[in-house]
Amino acid sequence: MSSLLIFGAGGHGRVVADAALAARQWLRVLASDRDPSRCTGELLAGVALLPAYAATATAGAVHIAIGDGVARAREVAALPAGLLATVIHPKASVSRHAHVAPGCFIAAQAVVGPNATLGVCVIVNHGAVVDHDVSIGDYSHVAPLAALGGGAKLGRRVLVGSGASILPGVQIADDVVIGAGAVVAGDLAEAGTYAGVPARRLK
Ligand SMILES: CC(C)(COP(=O)(O)OP(=O)(O)OC[C@H]1O[C@@H](n2cnc3c(N)ncnc32)[C@H](O)[C@@H]1OP(=O)(O)O)[C@@H](O)C(=O)NCCC(=O)NCCS
CATH class of the missing domain: 3.40.50.20 (Rossmann fold)
Structure with a gap:
């Protein structure tokens, strides 16, 4: 301690x-x-x-x-090496078969399934679901109540907005922003902002 x-x-x-x-x-x-x-x-x-x-x-x-x-x-x-700490709320459910890199935050009521991989400093916010075999790149943020289906793959610095759904197996490039409530049904290969059902590029 x-x-x-x-x-x-x-x-x-x-x-x-x-x-x-x-x-x-x-x-x-x-x-x-x-x-x-x-x-x-x-x-x-x-x-x-x-x-x-x-x-x-x-x-x-x-x-x-x-x-x-x-x-x-x-x-x-800017930090000296070796100091980064992960914080997991005791009411989060994190599979002991998940891989969580240093510096992550997993909030209350979030679920991280088996064989999911969270990169450095990933945020899985309140009530978000990261299903089995999902991979999330460094510095990404899964906002409250968002859901990532099994096997989805997110790049680095991706923001998945509140309540958005990423369907199973979908692949998302680095630096993508997904709007709140969006449903992403296919791969997003280019950085940008996407929203709506199904998600379309805003900019
Ligand atoms: C998608 C988003 C990034 C766009 O933000 P923005 O670039 O500032 O865009 P604007 O607010 O100027 O909106 C641009 C247009 O997209 C629409 N829009 C914005 N967010 C939308 C969403 N989530 N779903 C559908 N349409 C959306 C706006 O109504 C507007 O439409 P119009 O041009 O017809 O008037 C933002 O609205 C969003 O959803 N961010 C996620 C926030 C979040 O969940 N944060 C987590 C905090 S823990």
Whole structure:
């Protein structure tokens, strides 16, 4: 047991802090942010906000709690190696046959099935379902209540919006954004924003 630093003092940081406290895996949970004006008081009761330099010096493990994948990757690149911690809410259901890389966050009521693979710093948010044999690239984010069917394959920095469905086996390129509520029925080979049922390219 050591201390966990949550880096990112926004709404997603609060969700991660809540899960980290519930997990009871760390002796102390702290938070910080690149914006000094956010670094006073508490992120949640019992989670002190400290200036970035003080917080990083005391932490044995760090979780980057920023929803945007590009910003998350930038913060990870600035971290000393070996500090990245995964946070899993105790009410998430994660198969012991799933592969979860460092720095991931898995929220309450999320399900990650057998042989699913989550890359570095992937977010599987509240109630999302990542079915068997799904592969998710580094820094991607599966938003609340989204569902990825068995064998689907997502690239890096993909955002799957709230409530969207990706049908089984569908392959999605790097840097794709899927709109909330979309149904993706076929492969998306190019970066861009897609929405609707069935999903069509917006831009
Ligand atoms: C799809 C999305 C990325 C588009 O955002 P945007 O680029 O700012 O686009 P706009 O809001 O300007 O909308 C462009 C058009 O797409 C439509 N649109 C936006 N989101 C849509 C969606 N999810 N499904 C269907 N149509 C959508 C808008 O109504 C608008 O249509 P119009 O041109 O006929 O008026 C965004 O709306 C979205 O769904 N983001 C996901 C949010 C989310 O789930 N975040 C997770 C947080 S944990």
